[in-house]
Amino acid sequence: MGLDFSVIPDYLDIVLWGALWTVAITVGAAIVSFFGGIVFAVIALYAHLIVRLPFRAFAFLFMGTPLLLQLFLIYFGLVQIGIDVPAFMAGVIGLGLHFAVYNSELLQTSILAVDKGQVEAARTLGLSRMQSLRKVVIPQAIRDVIPPIGNNMIALLKDSALVSVIGVSELTLSAQRAIGSSYRPFEFYVLVAVIYYIINIFMEAAQRRVERRIQASK
Amino acid sequence: MTDQKPFVDIRHAQKSFGALEVLKDINLQVQKGQIVAIIGPSGSGKSTLLRAINDLDPLTGGEIWLEDKQINKKLPHRQYEKHINLVRQEIGMVFQHFNLFPHLKVRENVTLAPKMLKGLSEAEANKLAEVQLEKVGMLERIDFYPSQLSGGQKQRVAIARALAMNPKVMLFDEATSALDPELVEEVNLVMKKLAEEHMTMIIVTHEMSFAESVCDRVLFMDQGVVVEEGPPDVIFRNPKNDRTKEFLRKHLAGQHP
Numbered sequence: 038m039g040l041d042f043s044v045i046p047d048y049l050d051i052v053l054w055g056a057l058w059t060v061a062i063t064v065g066a067a068i069v070s071f072f073g074g075i076v077f078a079v080i081a082l083y084a085h086l087i088v089r090l091p092f093r094a095f096a097f098l099f100m101g102t103p104l105l106l107q108l109f110l111i112y113f114g115l116v117q118i119g120i121d122v123p124a125f126m127a128g129v130i131g132l133g134l135h136f137a138v139y140n141s142e143l144l145q146t147s148i149l150a151v152d153k154g155q156v157e158a159a160r161t162l163g164l165s166r167m168q169s170l171r172k173v174v175i176p177q178a179i180r181d182v183i184p185p186i187g188n189n190m191i192a193l194l195k196d197s198a199l200v201s202v203i204g205v206s207e208l209t210l211s212a213q214r215a216i217g218s219s220y221r222p223f224e225f226y227v228l229v230a231v232i233y234y235i236i237n238i239f240m241e242a243a244q245r246r247v248e249r250r251i252q253a254s255k
Numbered sequence: 256m257t258d259q260k261p262f263v264d265i266r267h268a269q270k271s272f273g274a275l276e277v278l279k280d281i282n283l284q285v286q287k288g289q290i291v292a293i294i295g296p297s298g299s300g301k302s303t304l305l306r307a308i309n310d311l312d313p314l315t316g317g318e319i320w321l322e323d324k325q326i327n328k329k330l331p332h333r334q335y336e337k338h339i340n341l342v343r344q345e346i347g348m349v350f351q352h353f354n355l356f357p358h359l360k361v362r363e364n365v366t367l368a369p370k371m372l373k374g375l376s377e378a379e380a381n382k383l384a385e386v387q388l389e390k391v392g393m394l395e396r397i398d399f400y401p402s403q404l405s406g407g408q409k410q411r412v413a414i415a416r417a418l419a420m421n422p423k424v425m426l427f428d429e430a431t432s433a434l435d436p437e438l439v440e441e442v443n444l445v446m447k448k449l450a451e452e453h454m455t456m457i458i459v460t461h462e463m464s465f466a467e468s469v470c471d472r473v474l475f476m477d478q479g480v481v482v483e484e485g486p487p488d489v490i491f492r493n494p495k496n497d498r499t500k501e502f503l504r505k506h507l508a509g510q511h512p
């Protein structure tokens with residue numbers, strides 16, 4: 038049996054809905070990972086020991102164990118203690134926190150690399166420690182890690198396929214379903230690969246736009 | 256003048272970094288509107304003294320007063336933070352390396368603190384930025400980023416940023432020593448203008464001719480002590496102390512007349 042791409046239009050709506058869910062999960066998780074990354078970085082660097090130590094354990098959980106396990110834990114595990122998270126939310130939170138920990142590592146390094154004179158100038162004007170951090174240090178630290186954070190977001194897009202294991206009909210699972218009734222794995226996997234690639238192109242374009250905008254402020 | 260209560264009063268200032276004693280019993284009284292220059296060899300403690308005044312490098316002994324407020328008074332941590340943040344609003348500081356905020360345009364560099372700390376509206380803050388930038392001749396660059404400015408322009412913006420908080424006293428730590436020689440004058444002119452407006456200033460500098468032309472008093476520091484102080488014509492023309500003489504001889508040797 039040869040290749041026959043003519044079956045694709047019959048299943049296109051399933052696949053495109055899947056693509057939409059993938060974009061929704063990726064955008065949601067990217068937002069969680071971005072702001073979570075900032076909060077985690079500030080905790081890791083400046084919080085009291087009582088907050089910092091449990092946080093270390095938490096960060097280890099997200100860096101040292103498979104993402105798959107984290108998704109299972111949030112979706113199937115939390116129900117047992119009475120926290121019922123819908124699959125989509127579980128996916129966004131799991132992916133988001135996972136990448137927040139990675140973003141936080143990047144940010145911690147870049148926060149520490151901001152010139153000490155910057156905080157001194159801010160404090161001299163009367164800004165508090167938190168105000169200096171918020172208005173002077175963190176914006177500069179973020180600016181410096183836009184490229185590697187962009188790479189993390191691309192990795193996040195690819196890892197969003199894992200959310201299929203908790204039953205979210207994102208792109209990969211949708212393809213699986215189309216294949217289940219059409220028996221055309223190659224055609225649909227190629228289609229899905231092309232769609233991932235297109236989403237990728239959009240994300241890289243967005244990243245380049247952001248980088249161009251911050252160029253002047255270096 | 257001596258019967259007047261000092262505006263800035265530094266009493267028995269002592270500072271150690273670990274075992275290294277950097278300031279040894281420094282006393283300095285500055286009257287309102289007075290301009291004091293601090294000169295001395297590198298490592299003599301000039302920056303440390305200046306930075307102690309707004310508590311960037313807290314003293315390990317002694318007291319610093321601004322008008323009737325003790326800057327470095329003993330308070331529980333939280334209260335001290337509140338206190339020092341308010342005190343710092345009244346003390347402008349200009350650094351050798353400008354320390355402008357590179358991610359903000361010139362306008363926002365000037366308006367950031369007034370907006371956050373004095374609750375100025377966007378319109379009020381913009382007006383304030385325009386007034387201060389006009390004063391230092393940088394109004395045309397209000398929408399530029401710091402990276403688009405020369406060193407002299409950056410320093411003038413840094414001065415405007417400090418002035419926007421309407422400080423009672425301005426501290427300058429070698430404001431022109433990171434500048435190319437041809438850019439020094441534009442910054443000196445701004446400082447002279449402040450002098451004419453009777454801004455109280457403490458200026459750490461290695462530009463002797465500038466110090467002589469604008470200052471009311473000169474302190475010569477060496478190894479953490481004030482070796483000699485007096486009016487500029489005395490310190491520069493007729494110093495009594497051998498270390499002052501030696502420093503000036505070495506220093507003036509390599510300079511334009």
Ligand SMILES: Nc1ncnc2c1ncn2[C@@H]1O[C@H](COP(=O)(O)OP(=O)(O)O)[C@@H](O)[C@H]1O
Pocket residue numbers: 272275277295296297298299300301302303304
């Ligand atoms: N943060 C610091 N830690 C340790 N030593 C310091 C620190 N800051 C300054 N010093 C030391 O204090 C002395 C005085 O420094 P400084 O006040 O910068 O001198 P100046 O401004 O006159 O050149 C120098 O010996 C310097 O190495």
Ligand SMILES: [Mg+2]
Pocket residue numbers: 301302303429
């Ligand atoms: Mg110095």
